[in-house]
Amino acid sequence: MLKTKTIxxxxxxxxxxxxxxxxxxxxxxxxxSLKALSASKAGxxxxxxxxxxxxxxxxxxxxEYGLPSEHEKHIKRIQAKNTPxxxxxxxxxxxxxxxxxxxxxxGLHFSVNHNGIPEIDPQQHTLRIHGLVGRPLKFDMESLLRxxxxxxxxxxxxxxNTAPNAVSLTALDQxxxxxxxxxxxxxxxxxxxxxxxxxxxxxxxxxxxxxxxADGGSHARSIxxxxxxxxxxxxxxxxxxxLRPSQGYPMRLLLPGWEGNTNVKWLTRLExxxxxxxxxxxxxxxxxxxxxxxxxxxxFTMDVKSVITHPSxxxxxxxKKGFYEISGLAWSGHGKIKHVEVSADEGKTWAKAxxxxxxxxxxxxxxxxxxxxxxxxxxxxxRATDEHGRVQPTRDQWRKKYASYSFNHYNxxxxxxxxxxxxxxxxxx
Amino acid sequence: MLKTKTIxxxxxxxxxxxxxxxxxxxxxxxxxSLKALSASKAGxxxxxxxxxxxxxxxxxxxxEYGLPSEHEKHIKRIQAKNTPxxxxxxxxxxxxxxxxxxxxxxGLHFSVNHNGIPEIDPQQHTLRIHGLVGRPLKFDMESLLRxxxxxxxxxxxxxxNTAPNAVSLTALDQxxxxxxxxxxxxxxxxxxxxxxxxxxxxxxxxxxxxxxxADGGSHARSIxxxxxxxxxxxxxxxxxxxLRPSQGYPMRLLLPGWEGNTNVKWLTRLExxxxxxxxxxxxxxxxxxxxxxxxxxxxFTMDVKSVITHPSxxxxxxxKKGFYEISGLAWSGHGKIKHVEVSADEGKTWAKAxxxxxxxxxxxxxxxxxxxxxxxxxxxxxRATDEHGRVQPTRDQWRKKYASYSFNHYNxxxxxxxxxxxxxxxxxx
Numbered sequence: 001m002l003k004t005k006t007i008x009x010x011x012x013x014x015x016x017x018x019x020x021x022x023x024x025x026x027x028x029x030x031x032x033s034l035k036a037l038s039a040s041k042a043g044x045x046x047x048x049x050x051x052x053x054x055x056x057x058x059x060x061x062x063x064e065y066g067l068p069s070e071h072e073k074h075i076k077r078i079q080a081k082n083t084p085x086x087x088x089x090x091x092x093x094x095x096x097x098x099x100x101x102x103x104x105x106x107g108l109h110f111s112v113n114h115n116g117i118p119e120i121d122p123q124q125h126t127l128r129i130h131g132l133v134g135r136p137l138k139f140d141m142e143s144l145l146r147x148x149x150x151x152x153x154x155x156x157x158x159x160x161n162t163a164p165n166a167v168s169l170t171a172l173d174q175x176x177x178x179x180x181x182x183x184x185x186x187x188x189x190x191x192x193x194x195x196x197x198x199x200x201x202x203x204x205x206x207x208x209x210x211x212x213x214a215d216g217g218s219h220a221r222s223i224x225x226x227x228x229x230x231x232x233x234x235x236x237x238x239x240x241x242x243l244r245p246s247q248g249y250p251m252r253l254l255l256p257g258w259e260g261n262t263n264v265k266w267l268t269r270l271e272x273x274x275x276x277x278x279x280x281x282x283x284x285x286x287x288x289x290x291x292x293x294x295x296x297x298x299x300f301t302m303d304v305k306s307v308i309t310h311p312s313x314x315x316x317x318x319x320k321k322g323f324y325e326i327s328g329l330a331w332s333g334h335g336k337i338k339h340v341e342v343s344a345d346e347g348k349t350w351a352k353a354x355x356x357x358x359x360x361x362x363x364x365x366x367x368x369x370x371x372x373x374x375x376x377x378x379x380x381x382x383r384a385t386d387e388h389g390r391v392q393p394t395r396d397q398w399r400k401k402y403a404s405y406s407f408n409h410y411n412x413x414x415x416x417x418x419x420x421x422x423x424x425x426x427x428x429x
Numbered sequence: 430m431l432k433t434k435t436i437x438x439x440x441x442x443x444x445x446x447x448x449x450x451x452x453x454x455x456x457x458x459x460x461x462s463l464k465a466l467s468a469s470k471a472g473x474x475x476x477x478x479x480x481x482x483x484x485x486x487x488x489x490x491x492x493e494y495g496l497p498s499e500h501e502k503h504i505k506r507i508q509a510k511n512t513p514x515x516x517x518x519x520x521x522x523x524x525x526x527x528x529x530x531x532x533x534x535x536g537l538h539f540s541v542n543h544n545g546i547p548e549i550d551p552q553q554h555t556l557r558i559h560g561l562v563g564r565p566l567k568f569d570m571e572s573l574l575r576x577x578x579x580x581x582x583x584x585x586x587x588x589x590n591t592a593p594n595a596v597s598l599t600a601l602d603q604x605x606x607x608x609x610x611x612x613x614x615x616x617x618x619x620x621x622x623x624x625x626x627x628x629x630x631x632x633x634x635x636x637x638x639x640x641x642x643a644d645g646g647s648h649a650r651s652i653x654x655x656x657x658x659x660x661x662x663x664x665x666x667x668x669x670x671x672l673r674p675s676q677g678y679p680m681r682l683l684l685p686g687w688e689g690n691t692n693v694k695w696l697t698r699l700e701x702x703x704x705x706x707x708x709x710x711x712x713x714x715x716x717x718x719x720x721x722x723x724x725x726x727x728x729f730t731m732d733v734k735s736v737i738t739h740p741s742x743x744x745x746x747x748x749k750k751g752f753y754e755i756s757g758l759a760w761s762g763h764g765k766i767k768h769v770e771v772s773a774d775e776g777k778t779w780a781k782a783x784x785x786x787x788x789x790x791x792x793x794x795x796x797x798x799x800x801x802x803x804x805x806x807x808x809x810x811x812r813a814t815d816e817h818g819r820v821q822p823t824r825d826q827w828r829k830k831y832a833s834y835s836f837n838h839y840n841x842x843x844x845x846x847x848x849x850x851x852x853x854x855x856x857x858x
Contacts (some may be wrong), residue, residue: 022577022624052553055643055697058517059545062675064505065536068494069678071551072671076493088487100618100666101580106534107494108670116488122500124481142747148451148754151530151786151795185669189529195451214484237529239668240614241537242501246491249498268484318571325577357580358787366580 007372010351013344014372015326018354021370068107077108078177088116088216091158092246093181096329097309101357102153102364104184106239111246112158112182114281115217118266122250125214127196127234131272134201141250144191150233151189152256155331155364157302158182159259159286163407165395165414171426175314179414179426180307183331185364188254189237193270194229202272210277211253214268221262221286222276223255227300231256234267257333257362258300259409261286289403302333304392305411306340306367306384317422321375326353327368332386336360339385340367346379346415346429353382377420379427383413395428436801439780442773443801444755447783450799497536506537507606517545517645520587521675522610525758526738530786531582531793533613535668540675541587541611543710544646547695551679554643556625556663560701563630570679573620579662580618581685584760584793586731587611588688588715592836594824594843600855604743608843608855609736612760614793617683618666622699623658631701639706640682643697650691650715651705652684656729660685663696686762686791687729688838690715718832731762733821734840735769735796735813746851750804755782756797761815765789768814769796775808775844775858782811806849808856812842824857 007024008017068075075098080091094110104110111117122141130136161182164172172179197209202225209228212220223232235254236242243249248265255262261281276282276298288296308328311317317324326344330337336359341350353367367382385391395412417427436453437446497504504527509520523539533539540546551570559565590611593601601608626638631654638657641649652661664683665671672678677694684691690710705711705727717725737757740746746753755773759766765788770779782796796811814820824841846856 052549052643054547054549054645054695055647056645057547058645059542059547061517061519062506062508062521062540062542062546064507065497066506066538066540066673066675067536068670069551069672069674070548071678075670077491077495078493079491088490090490092491098671099669100578101616101669103532103616103669105668105670107496107536109495111491111495113488113491117491118483118486118488119499120481120483122498146747146753148797148799149529149756149785153787187530187532214481216483216485216487218484239534240528240530240532241497241504241534242527243498244495245498246495249500266483318575324575327578356578358582368577370577 010369011344011349013349013378014374015342015344015351016370016372018370075108077110078181089114091182093177094184095177096180096183097176097312097315099309102185102366103239104186106186106241106244109184109186109244109247110158110182112260113246114219115215117246118215119245120214120250120266125250125268127251127268127270129196129200129270129272132203132206132274133272134203137196137200139196144234144236144251147191147195149189149191151187153185153187153358153360153363154254154256155183155185155362156260156263157331159261159408162410165412166399166407166410167405171428173314174426176307176309176312179313182260186238187240188233188235190233190235190251190254193232193234193253196234197228205274206272208273208276210271210273210279211264211267212269213264213266215266219261219264219281220277220279221264221282222279223262225272227255227258257302259286259302262300286408288408289406291401291403293403299409303409303411304332304334304384304386304390306330306382306392307414308342308380308382308416311418311424312416313424313426315424317373317418317424320422321373324371324373325368326371326380327366328382330365330367330382330384331363332384332390333362334386334388334390335362336387337365337384338387341383342369343381344371344378347381350383373418375420378418379429380416380418381413381429439798440773440778442778442807443803444771444773444780445799445801447799504537506539507610518543519545520611522606523613524606525609525612526605526741526744528738531614531795532668533615535615535670535673538613538615538673538676539587539611541689542675543648544644546675547644548674549643549679549695554679554697556680556697556699558625558629558699558701561632561635561703562701563632566625566629568625573663573665573680576620576624578618578620580616582614582616582787582789582792583683583685584612584614584791585689585692586760588690588837591839594841595828595836595839596834600857602743603855605736605738605741608742611689615667616669617662617664619662619664619680619683622661622663622682625663626657634703635701637702637705639700639702639708640693640696641698642693642695644695648690648693648710649706649708650693650711651708652691654701656684656687686731688715688731691729715837717837718835720830720832722832728838732838732840733761733763733813733815733819735759735811735821736843737771737809737811737845740847740853741845742853742855744853746802746847746853749851750802753800753802754797755800755809756795757811759794759796759811759813760792761813761819762791763815763817763819764791765816766794766813767816770812771798772810773800773807776810779812802847804849807847808858809845809847810842810858
């Protein structure tokens with residue numbers, strides 16, 4: 001009993017007007033294959049003659065620190081295949097296509113570790129500020145925990161997220177976790193770094209700060225002082241509890257909107273200087289090679305980007321045709337997402353998606369749009385625009401700017417091809 | 430070197446004007462016992478001659494599902510002492526005084542379980558809607574996962590949270606977790622229940638819905654249809670991952686702002702009726718006895734409430750006197766928090782605290798205010814007001830309304846007494 005006449009289209013390819021879709025109510029039923037109860041006898045719905053065992057027996061007690069259900073054990077981080085087993089460098093991807101909302105649970109937050117994860121005793125850990133300051137300072141955990149704290153929800157993304165789409169000449173048959181697993185969202189709480197820098201007394205000639213972690217190998221980056229005096233946080237908490245070891249316990253730098261590796265974990269030293277240090281990771285891995293051959297260093301901000309997470313790579317649509325909610329994530333290191341457009345006909349027509357829930361600066365933003373799939377092969381695209389008018393480029397546009405082997409800061413439009421059997425595949429358009 | 434002259438007071442007892450406190454910068458240093466480095470030699474700050482072992486050795490690899498640091502193992506839920514060991518009824522309290530921000534991590538979210546925690550196979554679990562509907566419906570997980578979803582950050586609070594302060598004639602020497610541990614905050618994602626009810630077709634005479642869980646004992650509550658057609662969600666996700674078993678896996682009802690037990694976990698049945706069912710839990714445990722002897726049923730909404738979490742019960746201020754940031758949580762089941770006032774002189778003078786970060790409807794809201802403790806015994810209070818002008822009552826005002834043995838919906842002003850040795854104690858004022 002499809003009452004689809006009242007549902008207005010939003011673009012071709014089956015994209016629907018959200019308001020008329022939600023108001024249609026009864027139309028969802030048949031489409032979603034619901035099983036009608038035979039309710040001919042009074043009270044039949046009330047008494048379930050086939051009660052499952054857990055509704056007839058007492059349950060177990062809770063525990064001191066809870067974990068997900070045994071039935072969800074397949075939802076886990078995966079280690080990127082291109083990480084050599086003998087190295088301490090590792091990349092763990094979050095299953096972003098299994099997330100809803102804008103918060104990633106701490107156990108599933110992505111992590112990239114240059115020198116392995118150190119096990120730090122917080123009682124022995126210190127944070128030093130020195131260099132071009134009036135008074136060099138050293139903080140222990142106890143003193144830091146007394147400072148004023150702020151909290152904010154922000155995304156973190158590795159500069160190399162979605163690298164396969166940047167460098168592979170053919171679209172690899174990978175899923176959302178493999179391609180987009182180096183992005184997560186969390187509520188971070190800690191001390192605005194400007195309070196600590198002001199206290200040390202920055203000298204007028206200071207322009208940069210060399211930020212160093214306490215991991216073996218001392219991952220370090222040079223950061224412009226201006227960013228550190230703006231929205232930088234010495235993060236001590238993530239989603240309401242102290243940082244996990246792989247997120248920098250007992251403290252990390254948080255630079256909202258900037259590439260992951262500048263958010264130095266296991267933060268231990270801030271040296272105020274007048275020039276960058278050209279550390280290993282800013283001269284090597286995290287510099288971008290342009291098409292002109294020029295090398296671009298200090299390209300800190302993660303640009304506007306989006307991906308449809310439902311449906312996405314390697315998933316199969318359960319019905320051959322019918323109604324679905326397309327849902328995805330958009331973000332920009334420059335500020336808020338202004339809008340996300342979705343195409344269900346490979347880019348010929350576009351419809352504005354609904355921004356669902358909180359739309360916050362430098363945060364994951366959820367978008368949704370209803371879609372009626374007619375069962376024929378098609379391609380879904382999403383294109384985000386931020387509040388500064390920055391728009392995601394196509395893959396070709398992005399690749400014209402960079403060298404063919406450059407992979408950091410890829411933010412091209414993602415295409416998911418829907419085969420007529422319902423299988424979803426990564427696709428270049 | 431205290432430059433405190435520029436810091437303006439906000440009220441007596443040492444409460445400070447936030448803006449002038451944050452701008453004072455250098456004044457924090459001495460007060461926070463920072464250790465100045467001897468920086469007489471150039472570069473001395475750069476090379477740490479006493480490098481810890483973790484900065485000189487490679488770290489370990491990450492894991493599929495992360496956990497907190499070994500050093501944070503003491504941050505855990507505790508089972509309330511008044512739960513009989515032989516019962517399947519259990520109450521687990523969140524360590525709210527160790528949380529920052531407004532999100533509680535899933536592993537530490539409070540849980541109250543009337544019949545133990547069932548281990549439900551999501552493949553066998555169904556949700557039924559029947560009674561006064563045009564078409565009885567039965568949903569399995571697969572069909573539900575295709576519905577449009579929304580996400581929102583909300584608090585959940587047990588009706589009996591802070592019961593000891595309601596019924597104990599003397600203020601018990603308990604900490605924040607013991608007294609306030611039945612409140613948590615999370616981002617919930619799921620399907621607006623109104624979509625499912627509309628699809629079933631509500632009959633005009635319908636007014637109530639009996640909501641039932643699949644736990645052994647079938648916890649059930651009667652909920653006004655109006656609330657279910659408003660902001661009720663069939664929650665499938667919590668902080669970005671599927672619900673934990675103790676939070677209702679694979680699905681629970683979420684009724685923003687309403688007492689915890691109405692947010693029925695392991696949701697399996699919705700019977701649409703014209704009258705409430707007067708189930709065990711709405712005739713017994715979760716009815717309120719008024720001072721007049723009258724029994725108040727269906728008192729669903731959690732009222733405006735607040736608590737200072739830093740400093741709070743059983744903590745000890747590390748310095749005999751000095752600067753501290755007072756930080757706490759406020760919430761109202763009726764809407765947004767409008768403001769929170771703090772007193773550092775047992776209620777004689779009050780100052781408005783800063784609302785830090787997101788101020789969302791029916792959500793935990795963080796408040797902060799700087800405080801200079803002069804080292805003498807004093808009492809800290811917080812008093813929240815919501816957007817509807819509802820103000821927290823004093824303990825005496827609350828108790829005048831209810832019978833002496835009534836303990837649900839207690840929202841009296843919390844007083845923390847600071848002893849001259851820095852120890853913080855629960856106190857009635």
